[in-house]
Amino acid sequence: MAVKRGAGDEVVTTTPATAAPDLDGPAVRERARAIPEAAVARLAVYLRVLSGMVDGGVTTISSEELSAAAGVNSAKLRKDLSYIGSYGTRGVGYDVEVLVSHIERILGLTRKHSVAVVGIGNLGHALANYGGFPSRGFPVVALFDVDDDLTGVPVGGIPVSHIDEIEQVCASREVSIGVIATPPPAAQAVCDRLVSAGVQCILNFAPVVLQVPDHVEVRKVDLAVEMQILSFHVARRADEASAEQAANGMVNGVGVEGVVIRP
Amino acid sequence: MAVKRGAGDEVVTTTPATAAPDLDGPAVRERARAIPEAAVARLAVYLRVLSGMVDGGVTTISSEELSAAAGVNSAKLRKDLSYIGSYGTRGVGYDVEVLVSHIERILGLTRKHSVAVVGIGNLGHALANYGGFPSRGFPVVALFDVDDDLTGVPVGGIPVSHIDEIEQVCASREVSIGVIATPPPAAQAVCDRLVSAGVQCILNFAPVVLQVPDHVEVRKVDLAVEMQILSFHVARRADEASAEQAANGMVNGVGVEGVVIRP
DNA sequence: TACTGTGAAAGAATTCACAGCC
């Protein structure tokens, strides 16, 4: 669900469907590591599960076991792992530590990714104190807010900086991921400032569609949207239930003939 | 999945949705099921954008404008809207209010969905105080925590209940969505209790894969996973950049010949 | 034997492109 403006997409070969893929173009695009977007998200989940297993002393695991723990089916798991290489042993399974290190490498977790949180309200506070970030290689190194009363106040051990210092502080502390937790109206402006400070990755909690240049990657977490998706499923289930009742012949007390109901 | 073979198999009465050619009347109920999962998430975004436009006094909008504001392309937007019916005017565009009400209906927002938050730590606090929920039809009506010191303390105007009361309180306050904001080790147990209390929708912030019965819908928000996906893209971009440099013939100014891309 | 790795088939989602209407 990455918000990606299709503005300046590169040549999308709208060519007539006649010819085979022509490689004669001057610009050769390296596509060696084409891991599907959907698989990347799952790799992160596998990594978490595997990390727990390392701690639990497990050294080897089969695709069946790992997939169950990760909530996917085993064929999908094996396919996902095949995108990053063949690191299993047939008849045995995968070495947990080997898998962990390969997934970490693919996800780029061998580098450190410093995080800045902008907007120190309720959510910003929670994020600044969230233990899950630093423990997974994403140290929070800077906090920003517009409120003068907050500047200098330490939150989660880090003093809040004024938002006007964003460019300078992000540069000096080498921030590579910006987290936007501001009220909606401020989000785009904050985003622009982060971008001009050189931040290339943004995690956006504000319910706003951010416009960014192509080289910036945005992911969003929108609580209201999540709620509404759940709401949709409630509604759909209710509809199905009543539709089934209707199909059962409840409509006007007259049974429909020859209908077999699913178990 | 239109069933077509003549074998004596059971007949699926739950209406194949796909082939259903009933265009008459407001049989939108049947349609609901045919809406792709991915489209549902976007409908929620369109709704938010449209709501903003109502407030801004906009009465009519074209697919081009709306899609730009929502960060998708216009063909996708039109396709998404076509799943819920044909409510536009050719040559003109869509009536904003009409669209809003139809999307709200499809997403089931005509009913109220009461929310319970479990785990009143940093994140739970933030969620309890989050203004975006009630304003969009998701009132927070109950809070739970294991900590006895917290019980009775009001957070965001609602007193925290002890987690042992979860079944009873959820029933009496008609909770339909449970939000899990507990530490990871507690999440599955909390989930089980929510399910036994009759909650059918869960939004899970704990970095744990929840096991639930089929009739329960779970959505997860995993901050570490989001971070790692961003990290992957940083790494990929770095790889591409260096690969491109190499392919550009930086070696001695002579282009590389006959580069073969992965089959 | 028990499991991985992977082509090939099936299924979803996206995009194209144009008919149809205002």
Place this chain on the structure above:
DNA sequence: GGCTGTGAATTCTTTCACAGTA
């Protein structure tokens, strides 16, 4: 002319099923 609605084409993702191997 401008814009929607939608089949058809395309691309992406998942699943199947089995060859291959420790």
